[in-house]
Amino acid sequence: MAVTQQEIESRLWDAADELRVAMPEAQYSSVVFPLMFWKYLSDTWEHHHQEFLAENEGLDDLLSAEEAREIEYRDYQSFEIPVIHPGTVRERRASWSSILATITQPGLGHRVRASLQAIETANPDKFSRLFGSMTWTSEEVLSGEVLAAVMQAMDRTPKMHEGNMSYDVLGGAYEYLLKRFSDGSGTRAGQFFTPREVVELIVEVLDPKGFESVYDPTCGSGGMLIASANLLKARGGRGYTLRLHGQEAVPDTAGVARMNLFMHNLTQFQIEIGDTLKDPRFNKPDGSLAKFDVIVANPPYSLKWNPWTNDPRALGGVAPQSSADWAFVQHMIASMGPKKGRAGVVLPHGVLFRGGQEAAIRQRVLDDDLLEAVIGLPANLFYSTSIPTCILVFRAPGTKAEERRKGVLFIDASKRFTKSKNRNVLTEADIADVVTAYHSKFDSEGNPVDPDGDGGIAARFVPAAEIVANGYDLNIGRYIKQAAVEQEDLGTLIDAYNIARAERQKSEQRMLAVLADAGIEGFDE
Structure with missing residues (x-):
């Protein structure tokens, strides 16, 4: 029977919930994602191993162990689960099931760490530094009893291989955990998770095509890269043809991104670790920045940084030390391909x-x-x-559509949201309306030619001359005036007035008392 999305999500959350006695929810991801991916790799390897044995029955007498291994890894396996401690009494495969069998023995965290490190070492091109720092394998951080409970709960999830569940289900379960951890972890969630509807909006606007390159210089958990492939697939294209690139400053988060991409069956990717502004890792052989067709990002806001002293990315100057916002934009502009490069940033x-x-x-x-x-x-x-945010969309020099040149399109979607438990959300209808506004035609006054009534989004194409006249200020309110002023809550206004009046009266009484003490009277008549 096919595995349902709800079933795997429920089982995985049960495993994560075992950590509640050991650490805050904000730290769950550092443990759950490596364990989940290890189980996925192990289940997948074992599935293909059983296929190899079934389809090559009787060859044991004809082939040496080395020949059998060569055939298996050539025709059946796409990665290796090696043997740890070979030739010793502790010899065992670095697989989930093998270590799970030792779960009652002391030193479980040490064996888990050794297994994950062995997998990284055996697959350097695919899994180098994949599992992050693995500090949670230390007994001082996570006791063996709690780790055992997490693994036993996770083992109750269905087998995570393509013969038992689709990649859509598997990737969806990973996304579910990302969102669940973000819902419960407060501000730390911003390190690796951008709300999916915001990601979808940016990707819809940039519209990646088959075989294009997509780059996220602050990739977090890789959501924008995955959304690019998903959109292409949803439109009948082949998402796996995209060449996906990302850079992330936090090693553990970079590992989350790599695992996320693998779980979505996306293998044409390269995730690098490092500070994008200080040490951009995607470069041409001559040392200049690599160029990409599509660039997406949700960088850390108003980040304090060490400004460049002599960097070719510094178009128009260097961003102030107090905020790297425009430095990230400059990096993205410098990374746009000359023919069809476009970028979207929050x-x-x-x-x-x-x-x-x-x-x-x-x-x-x-x-x-x-x-x-x-x-x-x-x-x-x-x-x-x-705080309210905005999306800026850029095009490589000279590549704007003729009707969009020498001006900027302003779209105000600030009132389009639905309230949820912890935050506001954009609905599918909201996203669709913004995308429609983005693709609209505009008349000579900059207004949409075919506005779609009350359900539409306020938009206006503003000529460059008007922006220059406003001192290059891009504040949306300067260029878009809402057609209807929102009705004020009369009760709220009355309350505010009464509070202000009481404060004024108190101030006047204090002033009169001071004047009276100074012998000045007559102001209270």
Whole structure:
């Protein structure tokens, strides 16, 4: 019987829930994802191993062990689960089932760590540094009893291989855990998880095509890369043809991204570890930045950083030390392919109007006609911040459509959201309406030619001359005036008035008392 999405998600959460006695929910991912991926690898390897044995029955007498191994890894296996401690009494395969059989023996964490390290070493091209720091395997961090309980609970999940469940189910379960951990972990979730509807909106706008390259310079858990492949697949294309690239500063999070991509059956990817601004890892042989067709990012907002001193990415100047927002934009612009490069990035509204060095960069970007669109999003969409954000869409020099040149499209979707438990969300209808507005035609006044009534999104194409006249300020409110002013809550206004009046009266009484003490009277008549 086919495995249901709900069944595997429920079992996996049961395993994660065993950690509640040992650590806060914000730390669950560092344990659960490596264990889940280890089980997936082990189940997959064992499934193919059984296929090899069934289809080659009777060859034992004809082949040496080395010949049998060569055939199995050539025709059946795509990675290796090696043997640890070979030639000793502790010899065993570094597989889930093998270590699970020793679960009652002391030193479980040590055996788990040795197995995961052995898998990384045996598959350097695929799994190098995949499992992260693995500090949780230490008895001081996670007791053997709790680790055993987690593994026993996870072992009750169905076998995680392609013969038992689809990659859609498996990848969906991974996504479920990512979201569940984010819902419970507060601000730390922003390190690796961007809400899926925001990801989908950016990817819909950028519209990746088959065989294109997609790059995320702050890739977190890899959600934007996966969404690019999923969109292409949903439109009848082959998502696996995309060449996916990502860089992530946090090693454990980079491991989460690699595992996420594998769980979605995406193997044409390269995830690098490092600070993108300080040490970009994707470069051409001559040392210059590699170029990509599609670039997506949700970088850390207003990050303090060490500004560049002499870097070719510094278009229009260098971003201030207090905020690297525009530095990430400059990096993305420098990474756009010259023929069809486009980029979408989520940032706080401050990038639209802040002065100083950021204003100089903004001016250069606008003068070079690189910014195509500004999309205002609702507040409280993200786990890491409640502030309103926006999506900036860029095109490589000279590649804008003729009707979009020498101007910027402004879209205001700030009122389009549905409240949920911890944050606001964009619905599928909201996303569709924003994408429709993005693809709209505009008249000479910059208004949509075919607005779609009350369900539409406020949008306007603004010529560059008007933006220049406003001092290169991109604040959305300067260019879009809502057709209807929202009705104020009369009760709230009355309450606010009464509070303000009481405060004014208290201030006047204090002032009169001071004047009276000074011998000045007559002001209270």
